[in-house]
Structures are given as C-alpha cells and as structure tokens.
Amino acid sequence: MIEDILQPSRRGFLADLGAAAVGLSFTGGLAGCGSPGKSLNFYNWDTYIGATTLKDFKAATGINVNMSLFANNDELFAKLRGGNQGYDVIVPTNDFVQRMIQADMLLPLDHAKIPNIRNIAPEFITADYDPGRKYSMPYTWLVLGIGYRKSKVDGVPDSWKWLFDSDRYKGRIGMLGEAGDLCRIALKYLGLPPESRNPADFARVQQLLIRQKPNIAVFHEDNGQDLLLAGDIDIVLEYNGDIAQVMREDKDLDFVVPKEGSQLQSDCLCIPKGAPNPEFATRFINYLLDAKAGAEIASTIRFPTPNAAAKALMGADYRDSPVIFPPPAVMANCYWASYAGEATVRLYEETITRVRAA
Template identity: 30%
Template structure:
C-alpha cells in the first residue's frame, strides 16, 4: 500500500511539472508574439539614421523600435543566417543582396504595401542585383572617391585614380580597407572593370596596386575620417558620406570623384527571413520614404538621398555639388558593385590580404 501511494504521488508530481511547464512555454510564446507585434527590430549600419526619426516613428506608429548595428555586410549576413535574432528590417549593400536572395535570407517585398517608390531616382531602381526591386528598396546611395587636404596637396593635380600613383604622394595616402574597393581602384586605373571576374585581369589590378605601396601611409576604415579631420594625412580614400562629414569638420578637405571610373553604391531596405512583424517593417519603410523624413535623414547622415522630392528640399549648395550628386553623364561612367560569387569574393579577399601583408 505504501509503495502504491509513493507511485501515485510520483505520477502526480510528474503531471504537475508537465502541466506547469506547458503553461510556462505557452506564456512565453504569447509574450514573444505580443512583443513582436508591438516592436520593430532594426539592424542597420552604425551612425546611419537620425535618432530623432526613430523617436518620431515610435510616437506616430505606436511601435517600439529595437535598434542594433553591424559593421560589415558579412557580419549582418551571418546574423541573419544563424537565425537567433529576429530582425524585421536590415540594410544590405547591393553587392551582397544576390547572395542573400540565393540563400533564402530575404523575403520578397509586397509592392502593394510600399508607398513612395515612384519618387526614387530611376537610375537606382531595377538594377541587375535585384531586378524590379523584388527584395530591396534604395535607402542611401553614394560614390567612392578621393579626399584631399587642399592645404597640403594641390587638388587640381588629382582628377583620376591613376593620379594617386604620382611619386610626389609618397606616404601620403590613407587607403580604404576593402578588397573590392581597393583592387577596384587599381582595376579602373588600368581601364578595367571593378567587377572583373577574369583572374588574370584581377592579378593585373593587384600588380598595379602593388606599385602604390610606397604612397600608402596606412590601410584603415573609419579611422580615415578622424585622421583627415586632424590634418594627419594629405589624401584619403572614402565614401561620399564620410567625405561630407570630414568636410564639415575640416573645410580644407575637398572630395573628388575620379574621372577614370568611380563607383555608385546603394544601401537598401530589405526584410529578412527572421521578420516577425511585417506590418511594422512596412510601416517603417513607408515612414522613411516620405520626402520630409528622407530629407531630414540625408542631412543628418550626409549621404545622398534616393528620393527626388527629398533632394528638392535640401540646400542647393549641397545638391549642386557634383561630388555628391553627380551629373547623369558622369554617372554613366561609373559602375555599380556587383556580387561576383563566392569564389571571386574569396579571390579578391586573398589577393588583397597578400597586398596588405606586403606593406
């Protein structure tokens, strides 16, 4: 009788544990579902949005924004692939979008739920990396070029990438720490495409880059901005938005888009497979596409807005600056960074690392 009583007590304990465990799981699930419906999880590049717009969106929409940042497309892609974080919106660059599409990391965008794309500059839409913008919408765009300290260097002598190889710039250049960007500069200086797939041509670009070593002071990323602001180097390679910030802090800096090529890039709104709040994602995209908000964001961040109406609201001294808003004829000479495939990306990265080790 005693054994039977112990047996049934054990059964009751087990059933109680199972019951309360089930209740706990259901409660946690409901909490997560409720949270996901009330929040918009955003994953963006650092310092890439006006914080006041996030506050305004929360106030208008009733959603709470959870905002996290990444420092490279690869880091962002890895996070989405792992699936541990439930981001509703991400901001990939054009070069990685085809890879993310092929890997099933992005959801198709319901164009019926988007308002404002008709206002986006036509040269940024329907690009080869995402035909008909099925998975992405332009967020910011810009160029890559040459920052020159006019107190230290005659800016009139620098019009092309190829001018950087001039021996008078020994130990003067801050080179950008990016395989596609740096090898792309050398390729364009050789009259080749920055999207070269032919290994012999890429090797030719690397050999050209090797001849630049004596002129390179350092290979950096964000540090280039600080050093240029403080007059620690005469020449720096960088993106147009970074150049705008540097020029604001140091009026002696001039930004030059090279005549022998150059590149147009875009960063884009996209909805990852991890999204749990699609309504919130669309609400945020539409909010940011409004001309007045796009204009405010462009003024804060410093990059070119894709919105033609927002551009019209910006100061003329900014939009008339061809370094930041190039004329159509100049843009026709520029290339978009294309995703070249895993093997080509590894080739570029390996060759660039080889070049850096030789500095």
C-alpha cells in the same frame, strides 16, 4: 527648407540621435532596449540615419528601434550567413542585395504596405540587381572617390594614381578596406574590366597594392572621413556622402571623382529571413521612404537620395552640390558595382588578405 534647419556635426550626431533612447549599440550585437512586441532591430552603417528619425518613428508608431552598427558589407553578410540573429531591417549595398537574394537570405516585400514607394525617383525603381524591387527599397546612392585636405595636396588629386601608384603622399593615404570595392577600383585604374573574373587580373591588382602598401597609412573600415577630419591622413578612398559630412565641419576638405572613372552603388533597405517582426520592419521601411523623413535623413547623412519627394524639400546647397550629385560628365564614366558570383568574391577576399599580410 528642412536642410537649412538640420545641420548636425558628426560629433553632435549621437547626442542629437538620443542613443540611449533608441537602444544604439556599437558592438554589432543587438541592444536590449524596447518592450517585447513593440520594437524592431535595425542593422545599419555608422552615421547613416537622420538625427531624429528613430525618435520620430517611435512617436508616430509606438515602435522602438534598436539600432546596431556594422563596418562593411563583408561583416553584414558574415553575420547573417549562418542565420538571422534577430535583425528586422538591414542596409546592404546593391551588389550584396544581389548576393543575398541568390543565397535566399531576404524576405520579399509587400509593396501594398509600402505606399511611399511612389516617392522614389523612376530611375531607381528599375534595378538589375533586384528586378521589380521584390526584395529591396533604395535608401541612398553613392559614388567612390578621393577625399582630401586641400592644404596638404598638390592641386586637385583627380587620378587614382595618387592612392594606388605614387609615393607623393607616403604615410598619409587611407585606403578603403572592403575587398570587393577595393579590387574593382584597382581594376578600373589598371584599365581592366571592374567586373573581371580573371585570376590573372587579380594578380595584377595584388602586385599593385603590395607595391603601394608602404605608402598607405591605413586600410580603414567606413571611417576614412573621420581620419581625414582628424588630420591623421591627407588623402583617402571614400564615399562622396561621407566626405560631404565632414566638409561641413572643415572647409579645408574636398572630394573628387578621379578622371579614370569610379564605382556607383546604392544602399538598400531589406528584411532578412528570420526577422522577428516583419510587419514592423515593413512599417519602418515605408516610414523611411516618407518625403519629410527622407529629407531629414538626407540633411544629416549628406548622401544622394533616390527619394525624389525628399530631394524636392532640400536646400540648394544639397541639391546643387557637385560632391553629393556629381555632374553628368563624371557619372558617364562610372560603373555600377555588381555581384559576380562566389568564386569572384573569393578572389576579392583572397587578394586583399594577401595584400594585408604582405
């Protein structure tokens, strides 16, 4: 199995990736590597590509990939809102795909040039946020939950209470900083509709989070798993794949989806308007949907893949993991994040801004 061969640690990830060879940038700006006309610019999440994927793509096509990183969807959207600064492929989450479609920020995809679409599981071909997959291809799917250090918590922290409404782990709590995700999870915990647009509901979220703020060590930006691994925190709101990555390095770590239910999402591959090399971008997206390439990605990043052909190549410790693929009873109590309009986005942002400033 591919997974049995490829088991890089997070610390060894960049060395395996060959950062200099692919023009990796940590500043969020574009790297200056690659010859003109034979390179593309990839804007991605941290540790969200296979250890050899970019080198393999270059070997197969002669196209160099310059990858730069963003911390969250808010940053990605803000960077592109004023115009594309040279990115060819981006990886927004499904609700931001919907938002970008409505804002006319994405190019339609030519399915005839993406034959590896056949590898995607049927349930991911149909998407309410992008009917007909006109603008996006699914890259991963994910669920939010609680990552924790078993030796530092009392049993399994299977309720959002331990993050949102308790001082039991005072000063050892990490909270996800992305406004929309945090608000929707808090709404779910309060028994309110996650898709609420009611300002009164957001006032309750604000009150809840401000009351809990003295117990929170950090509002993290896509690095909660690193803080947990380092021992800086003991319990964290984070995505299942992020925690699955560090569980390979520390057996004292685990992940649970709280009993109140949680949020499902899918990160997608898109071509933003103004992409300098849309043809190269299309070839790259097709390559990422290849079965072997998809398995190499999944074995590295440990997020659940919507690529059925890639999943079939994976070992049982990936396919049967309840962290990577939560059981149906858990999934039944989850909801999909959705774009609720700019007025609601402002409610998310204003609520979390006030919480942080309190």
